[in-house]
Amino acid sequence: MAELAIRAGGAAGDGIASIGETFSRALSRMGQHVFGLNAYQSVIRGGHVWFQARASSAPVHSQGDAFDLLYALDRQTVDIHLPLLSRGGTLVFDPEKFAVAESDLPAGTRSLAVPTLEIARKFTPQSILQNAAGMGATAFLAGIPLATLHQVLADSFGKKKGEIVDWNLGAAAEGYKFAQDHAPANDHAVAPSGPPKLLMTGNQAIALGAAAAGLKFLAQYPMTPASGIMHWMAAHAHELGIVVKQAEDELAAIHMAIGASFGGVRSMTATSGGGFALMVEALGMAGMSEIPLVVVESQRSGPSTGLPTKTEQGDLNMMLGAGQSEFPRAILAPANILEAYHATIRAFQLAEEWQTPILLASDLHLSENYMTVDREAISFDTPIPSLFSVEPNGGEYKRYAYTPTGVSPRSIPGQPGLQYIVGSDEHDEKGHLISDVKSGIPIWVAERTKMMQKRMGKHDGLLAATTDPLIEGSETPELTFVAWGSTVGAIRDAMGLLTAQGRRTKLVAVETVFPVHGAALHKHLGHGEKRLLVESNYSGQLGRLIRSETGLDFPTTLLKYDGEPFYPMEIVGRALEVMNDGGH
Amino acid sequence: MAGTSAQAATVVGTPLPLIGKSDTKPTWCPGCGDYGTIAGIEMAVKRLKIPSHNVVIVSGIGCSSNLPHFLSSYGFHSVHGRALPVAEGVRWANHGLTVIATGGDGDGFGIGCGHFVHSMRRNVDLTYVTMNNQIYGLTTGQASPTSMMGQKTKSTPTGVIENPIDPISLALASGATYIARGFSGDVKQLADLIAGGIQHKGFAFVDCLSPCVTYNKVNTFDWFRQRVYKLESAGHDPSNIVAAWERSLEWGEKVPTGLFYRVEKPTYEDLEEVLSAGPLALQPSGLKGREALLDEFV
Numbered sequence: 097m098a099e100l101a102i103r104a105g106g107a108a109g110d111g112i113a114s115i116g117e118t119f120s121r122a123l124s125r126m127g128q129h130v131f132g133l134n135a136y137q138s139v140i141r142g143g144h145v146w147f148q149a150r151a152s153s154a155p156v157h158s159q160g161d162a163f164d165l166l167y168a169l170d171r172q173t174v175d176i177h178l179p180l181l182s183r184g185g186t187l188v189f190d191p192e193k194f195a196v197a198e199s200d201l202p203a204g205t206r207s208l209a210v211p212t213l214e215i216a217r218k219f220t221p222q223s224i225l226q227n228a229a230g231m232g233a234t235a236f237l238a239g240i241p242l243a244t245l246h247q248v249l250a251d252s253f254g255k256k257k258g259e260i261v262d263w264n265l266g267a268a269a270e271g272y273k274f275a276q277d278h279a280p281a282n283d284h285a286v287a288p289s290g291p292p293k294l295l296m297t298g299n300q301a302i303a304l305g306a307a308a309a310g311l312k313f314l315a316q317y318p319m320t321p322a323s324g325i326m327h328w329m330a331a332h333a334h335e336l337g338i339v340v341k342q343a344e345d346e347l348a349a350i351h352m353a354i355g356a357s358f359g360g361v362r363s364m365t366a367t368s369g370g371g372f373a374l375m376v377e378a379l380g381m382a383g384m385s386e387i388p389l390v391v392v393e394s395q396r397s398g399p400s401t402g403l404p405t406k407t408e409q410g411d412l413n414m415m416l417g418a419g420q421s422e423f424p425r426a427i428l429a430p431a432n433i434l435e436a437y438h439a440t441i442r443a444f445q446l447a448e449e450w451q452t453p454i455l456l457a458s459d460l461h462l463s464e465n466y467m468t469v470d471r472e473a474i475s476f477d478t479p480i481p482s483l484f485s486v487e488p489n490g491g492e493y494k495r496y497a498y499t500p501t502g503v504s505p506r507s508i509p510g511q512p513g514l515q516y517i518v519g520s521d522e523h524d525e526k527g528h529l530i531s532d533v534k535s536g537i538p539i540w541v542a543e544r545t546k547m548m549q550k551r552m553g554k555h556d557g558l559l560a561a562t563t564d565p566l567i568e569g570s571e572t573p574e575l576t577f578v579a580w581g582s583t584v585g586a587i588r589d590a591m592g593l594l595t596a597q598g599r600r601t602k603l604v605a606v607e608t609v610f611p612v613h614g615a616a617l618h619k620h621l622g623h624g625e626k627r628l629l630v631e632s633n634y635s636g637q638l639g640r641l642i643r644s645e646t647g648l649d650f651p652t653t654l655l656k657y658d659g660e661p662f663y664p665m666e667i668v669g670r671a672l673e674v675m676n677d678g679g680h
Numbered sequence: 681m682a683g684t685s686a687q688a689a690t691v692v693g694t695p696l697p698l699i700g701k702s703d704t705k706p707t708w709c710p711g712c713g714d715y716g717t718i719a720g721i722e723m724a725v726k727r728l729k730i731p732s733h734n735v736v737i738v739s740g741i742g743c744s745s746n747l748p749h750f751l752s753s754y755g756f757h758s759v760h761g762r763a764l765p766v767a768e769g770v771r772w773a774n775h776g777l778t779v780i781a782t783g784g785d786g787d788g789f790g791i792g793c794g795h796f797v798h799s800m801r802r803n804v805d806l807t808y809v810t811m812n813n814q815i816y817g818l819t820t821g822q823a824s825p826t827s828m829m830g831q832k833t834k835s836t837p838t839g840v841i842e843n844p845i846d847p848i849s850l851a852l853a854s855g856a857t858y859i860a861r862g863f864s865g866d867v868k869q870l871a872d873l874i875a876g877g878i879q880h881k882g883f884a885f886v887d888c889l890s891p892c893v894t895y896n897k898v899n900t901f902d903w904f905r906q907r908v909y910k911l912e913s914a915g916h917d918p919s920n921i922v923a924a925w926e927r928s929l930e931w932g933e934k935v936p937t938g939l940f941y942r943v944e945k946p947t948y949e950d951l952e953e954v955l956s957a958g959p960l961a962l963q964p965s966g967l968k969g970r971e972a973l974l975d976e977f978v
Contacts, residue, residue, distance in 0.1 A: 125978065294977035304973075310965035313773060332973075337963050339772050339954050344798040348765040351758065355738070355769020358756060359777070360961030363769070381759050471974060476967035483961070508961065509754040509770065509777055512696055512733040517748050517755035520741070528704050529749060529757070 105146035106169030116147025123151040127290030132466030133159035153289040157588035219263040232271025239285025298462035299324030305440030310480040312361035315352040321460040346371035360508035366392035383423025388447035406659025407460035412637040424554040431584035462582035488513035502553035562608040564616035573602035586662035612645040696731035713890030716864025723871035738767040740787035744811035761792030800854035813892035821895035848928040857882035911938035
């Protein structure tokens with residue numbers, strides 16, 4: 097079997113996330129392509145959480161639909177997930193914890209009753225070792241070598257040594273052996289398929305990209321699903337020489353980041369929709385005062401507090417309109433973890449080159465889930481130019497000098513002879529405000545117009561400096577998908593399934609959401625093709641944006657706003673519907 | 681990596697221009713208390729001989745927040761209530777700079793009050809000078825967080841029915857390590873307090889009573905002149921926090937000015953290990969040569 101998915105479920109506090117990460121990492125070390133979905137709730141204990149680790153020797157772009165192994169830590173997991181277990185799949189559970197009747201098993205599936213608690217008790221009365229035993233049994237079924245599982249488990253304890261590590265390894269080995277001795281014929285196992293890959297979350301990729309781009313200052317206020325960026329950065333702050341500041345609120349976070357950028361370091365803030373709503377005024381100040389700034393907006397289900405641990409792409413309208421009046425901005429929306437790394441670096445370059453805020457749109461599905469990347473795909477050789485590029489020439493320094501591109505030479509505090517005042521008020525070329533005694537006076541009215549045109553002139557520069565949509569799939573498609581952000585992953589998998597059925601589809605993945613790349617969109621759309629807009633929101637916000645800028649419309653859509661990520665099969669289903677009857 | 685010009689900028693060899701007036705003239709009403717405050721800031725910075733390019737004055741929004749435009753240092757005229765987080769960001773980007781935050785009572789104790797409390801508990805090494813006129817001036821005369829009970833304003837025609845914030849007690853409660861009150865009617869004392877604040881290692885708060893001659897007809901220059909007295913002449917010991925609390929509660933018949941409290945404590949910059957390698961803006965950045973960092977993802 098070329099592909100395998102393991103699902104593990106239990107209550108919050110059972111350690112499901114670390115079980116899922118352990119499987120994902122072990123499979124990644126075997127050279128498998130992995131996608132790991134961590135489905136959790138806004139509770140610390142109890143409730144129901146589950147993790148799906150999907151692996152294949154070929155690239156995987158989403159959590160997939162089916163799963164072949166189900167490791168259930170509680171009866172609720174059986175009730176919720178067992179009916180969905182693939183034919184030929186195996187349920188792993190401990191009969192000491194709960195019973196599973198033969199009649200509970202869907203046709204063509206089987207179960208393996210593993211005495212995980214009994215194994216655990218051989219080492220210590222604490223029941224937590226049951227997970228190691230259960231993982232050992234499941235790993236055997238998955239084809240994960242015991243040595244690989246042992247190494248991943250040992251590494252998860254870091255430098256910690258001693259009996260707790262030994263117990264875990266021992267329990268895993270016993271679970272593994274139990275499965276070896278008792279498992280029915282097993283056809284789920286995957287085999288090593290290449291050198292170990294890197295496994296990371298979107299948040300880790302964003303943090304790594306920011307550090308590679310020269311980030312020196314991160315200010316953030318905790319908010320799911322963006323907090324992981326701060327966690328990774330804080331853990332590496334001393335080693336990398338990056339100041340990480342947990343601010344008192346998002347207002348402070350973004351203003352600190354703007355102050356630090358003005359002060360001469362590359363800086364960033366990250367948040368989700370609720371926090372971004374608080375940052376809106378400051379975003380405009382960065383635009384007005386032409387201060388480079390990267391803001392990560394990792395979306396979750398809204399409106400308001402919404403579903404804090406569930407995904408959505410509902411904040412595009414807010415990102416487009418954030419801030420009073422108008423100022424130039426770009427919104428980049430990476431679709432997967434490797435793209436998130438590169439897009440973050442690009443965001444820093446754009447912010448600096450165009451001296452304006454750049455938004456990196458992520459979402460919970462991208463930020464918090466795991467995906468493998470090839471080690472050689474990550475380079476740390478990004479050039480990082482000095483920010484102290486302006487030299488005093490003895491003449492008059494104009495911080496906001498008019499230039500053909502709209503970008504003016506920016507001095508850094510501490511540089512002699514280049515002092516200026518940053519103004520959130522409208523100002524002239526020197527930064528002097530023209531908002532009070534000069535406002536309304538004809539020559540200053542003209543100056544205001546000119547200054548607005550200078551700033552807004554950067555829009556064309558940003559358009560030229562950002563990427564066209566990514567085009568994939570058939571050149572003679574029966575259907576063209578249009579999507580942005582993490583939704584693209586499930587579409588890529590769906591396209592693979594459709595190709596296997598002999599259907600031809602194409603993907604237009606919009607990585608630069610703004611400025612809208614109208615010419616490229618017209619090149620690939622609007623030629624009488626059937627197209628399907630796929631977004632994780634109610635109203636099709638990207639579709640509306642494209643229509644408003646290009647006239648291209650999207651009568652057929654697949655919109656989802658239940659908080660759950662897209663699954664390939666639901667896209668396949670809708671695509672077939674549209675291809676077969678053109679259905680609306 | 682930072683270029684040579686910035687490194688040169690931090691080395692004061694030959695005398696460099698000191699702070700002075702900029703080519704923008706203040707737009708405050710004639711007689712405004714803020715003229716006294718800006719004179720105090722200018723005198724203090726000049727006295728300490730800090731070159732103007734190493735000074736950053738950060739303000740919010742309001743009449744008094746226009747202040748950075750009128751001096752020759754670097755300045756950041758930010759948005760309403762946010763002077764302190766911007767100033768903290770500047771300070772952490774380059775703690776070789778002298779950072780002064782300025783603004784009014786509405787800016788600092790109303791919309792920006794959360795930042796006021798938090799920047800003090802962090803003991804960030806900057807000086808915060810508020811021009812406290814107990815009224816919203818730029819928006820033409822509404823009650824402010826420091827307007828006194830009963831004061832009639834455009835937004836409180838029958839009188840204020842909320843207790844005013846006392847910035848000095850709030851600063852004591854929040855952990856500021858240098859807490860003073862000045863009066864723009866006494867520029868010499870004010871300059872001394874601000875200079876002391878800039879020299880102080882840690883968060884220095886100087887609340888300057890800076891009367892609004894247009895919209896506050898209660899707390900006028902005369903009202904203050906009849907009430908102010910100097911703490912040092914009353915034998916106050918600024919190292920005694922209990923005495924400082926007692927003095928901070930005085931408001932009415934007598935209004936104390938001078939240094940309420942001063943204590944030496946580690947600053948945020950002292951405790952932030954990354955900054956021990958020098959100003960962040962001059963440190964190397966990026967991940968070149970750090971490929972081993974990827975091992976944790978295997």
